[in-house]
Amino acid sequence: MGKKYLAIMASHRRNKFTEKYLDKYINELLEDGHEVEKINLVDYDIGFCKACGYCGKKYGECCIDDDMQVLYEKLRKYRNFIFASPVYFNTVSSRAKIFIDRCQMLYECKYNYKKPWAESCEKGEGIIISVAGACEYDNQFSGSEIILDAFFKNLDVEIKEHVKICKTDFE
Numbered sequence: 171m172g173k174k175y176l177a178i179m180a181s182h183r184r185n186k187f188t189e190k191y192l193d194k195y196i197n198e199l200l201e202d203g204h205e206v207e208k209i210n211l212v213d214y215d216i217g218f219c220k221a222c223g224y225c226g227k228k229y230g231e232c233c234i235d236d237d238m239q240v241l242y243e244k245l246r247k248y249r250n251f252i253f254a255s256p257v258y259f260n261t262v263s264s265r266a267k268i269f270i271d272r273c274q275m276l277y278e279c280k281y282n283y284k285k286p287w288a289e290s291c292e293k294g295e296g297i298i299i300s301v302a303g304a305c306e307y308d309n310q311f312s313g314s315e316i317i318l319d320a321f322f323k324n325l326d327v328e329i330k331e332h333v334k335i336c337k338t339d340f341e
């Protein structure tokens with residue numbers, strides 16, 4: 171049976187390498203009968219987590235009233251995710267990191283309130299697409315994998331695949 175995926179595009183640049191590789195991956199999933207909703211973080215106004223502690227006092231709430239509120243609802247609905255980010259200093263983009271930090275709310279739901287945020291407790295899968303400009307070198311993708319593993323854990327999602335693309339700066 172086909173799965174439903176939420177695809178998150180975290181490059182600052184539209185239609186550049188990260189988005190192109192993500193779209194290629196999405197098309198393959200669609201051809202295989204899966205469903206995919208794609209969101210481009212560039213289209214959302216998301217402020218920094220300021221560590222105010224509000225989500226530690228109110229289950230499932232973040233006091234910052236911005237577009238992240240819409241994205242929380244999407245995260246709640248899906249069990250399968252694709253996260254595509256460029257590699258910046260061996261980790262995800264700043265845009266991705268701002269989004270991930272705002273998922274501290276999900277961390278509190280799971281580990282503090284012990285009532286995870288996802289609508290269903292069905293096991294989910296996470297796919298990472300990391301796009302790097304330089305030729306391959308040690309630890310080029312390590313930071314991205316560590317951060318996204320922590321992000322996915324909040325949603326009870328296990329990494330199924332990490333697609334690693336390099337050398338885009340030579341294309």
Ligand SMILES: Cc1cc2nc3c(=O)[nH]c(=O)nc-3n(C[C@H](O)[C@H](O)[C@H](O)COP(=O)(O)O)c2cc1C
Nearest residue numbers: 181183186187188256257258259260302303304338
């Ligand atoms: C601030 C910055 C940091 C970067 N750091 C790395 C890096 O650590 N390793 C690497 O291989 N490429 C690095 N790159 C290159 C990008 O990963 C590459 O250009 C990628 O294609 C960007 O994704 P985009 O095409 O979707 O914008 C960096 C680029 C920028 C702008």
